[in-house]
Amino acid sequence: MKTMAINDISDTAFWICAYRAEESKRHDSLFSDPLAEMLAGDKGQDIARKMSDSRYSSWTVVIRTCVIDEMIDTLIRQNDIEMVVNLGAGLCTRPYRMELPKSIQWVEVDYPDLVNFKNEKLKVEIPKCQLKRIGLDLSDINARCSLFQQLNSYNRKALVLTEGVIPYLTEDQVGMLASDLHKNSNFLYWITEYHSKDMYKHQRSKRKNNEMGGSPFQFFPDSWFKVFNESGWALKENNYLYEKGKTLYRPFPAPLWAKVVYTFLPKKEVEKIEKMLGFVLWVKE
Template sequence: MKAQINQVSDTAFMAAAYRARETNHPNAIFHDPLAAKLAGDHGKMIIDNLPKQAFVGGWSVVIRTRIIDDFIQGAIAEGVDTVLNLGAGLDTRPYRMELPDSLRWIEVDYPHVIELKESRLAGETPRCRLERVRLDLADVDARQTLLDEVATRSGKVLVLTEAVTPYLSEEAVASLGEDLGARESIWYWVVDYFSPASYEYRRRSGMSKSMENAPFLFEPKDYLGFFLRIGWKPKETRYFAIEGERLRRPAPFPLITRLVMRILAFAASAERRREMKRYAGFVLFESADT
């Protein structure tokens, strides 16, 4: 039987499997030795059965991992003492990154995800003060109680929502963003970025079909304007295409696709060429009041 993505939680297995594959790459841009243990056969079967057009998704998981690693290291250098990972999935950063012993790292996810993770990582030692919380982010009262506790006990917090907001409605993202912004000690928020053009690409490439049980819901027409309205402005934005070039790991498009893209870029204006490289990435937000 083919393993499929039947719910949003399955995307955590998919991402872990891609991180495990990258770890075995001869020129790996990060090493995640626990990813294979977490992904298991289920994660491997998911990525093996995705359509061929989904290769960009695997590449983007690798690039986003490195982008977020860099954001976190930079934030710690600026005094962040707590990382709150909402929808943590099967992330292993507390185990694999070089982190201060004093750093407080809090992982939040559904109970079944936390239980699986604790079972498979039993005996492993994190490099910082790791806590796990079983919580459905859609439970607003429970979420606000958690944020109050974290904000009270922290000096400077970075909130990570890796591959979380795309699966939420605009209303849900706005609610979350307003809750985060209401706590003064929450300084930074790391969020997925997708341009309007990328929404259409997902539909045309067949990626939306393969993810129909875990569809992207968050597709604001004015991405930065949306976040500014709920109190957040970009501190730094990193785009997959540009980071891929910097890391000497460009997107693995087929040869014919690369040739067509070069022709289109040659004929395009400078602004259009910039837009072509900024279709997706991650944003490090800070309070608009900063």
């Protein structure tokens, strides 16, 4: 059996960071993340090598990074947000690499050990905005609700970002998080991923579960949108990664046989494939 790649949920931060480091080395890179290689280290590279579908995961991370960057940039330019609350921030370096107004308040929340690691690694780096890191286990409901209330009291128009968080939660946990966020009047927007039901078979596969170890994917609702709608979040836009990849001249790296089959598929099946993965911008109703 192949060695388990992910031992705990914090390992996913190093795994994803390794893909951003890899992208930054390309001559045709879609973004530059100069801190990613240092943060990912050998640990991140080792995890990426062990993942059986690294080629596709890498593409997903790169395109989703571009999509999220664009959504954040648009909301800031439109003066719709003054604060970003990044829950499960991992090794994200947006406060350092994006062109952000100094007035933007950026709050990163993640496990204390990961926050301490990041603080030590980046202690000499200067962010482009007002950056604060908070070590907190977000599964502690009382602690997170207290934090949300504190952040809400800053009276700033806020965007919540959960990149690579939702798929690891159960449907009940996602619903509760959605409700907890919605209770705070200044949390106006929320960015999450979107997976169609056609993705579930792959995410539930034995091979994927073996690789993910103690942190398997768990969010498989009958309706992805309904879970959020029931807690008062309305769809503002859904950016599908397949379509975005084409506009960036970085199409999905499908094998040759799949490309051949794709040309013979009915239009309805093609549309299903192209809308399997995305990132959603929710707005509070």
